[in-house]
Amino acid sequence: GYYIGGNIPESEPESSRFWEQECVKKMGHGATDNVYFPNGFDQAPVRKNLVELIAQRNAADPENTYVISTVE
Structure with missing residues (x-):
C-alpha cells in the first residue's frame, strides 16, 4: 500500500520489528538495491517527525541507509 x-511506530521494540517486517525483509527481491517505502496519503495528517524517525533508523541499522526521497 502507499x-x-x-x-511507523515511535518506540522500541515495535519500531525495530516494524522496519524489519516492512523494509529489511523485502531487500533483494526487486530489480534494484532500493526498497520503495511510501509514506502518507491524502486523508492522513503529515508525519511531522519523519526526519527524526529516519535519523533514528539510520542510527539503529548502520548496515542500511534510509533516506527521504521521491520516486524520480
Missing part, C-alpha cells in the same frame, strides 16, 4: 510509512 501508506505503509504512515504506520
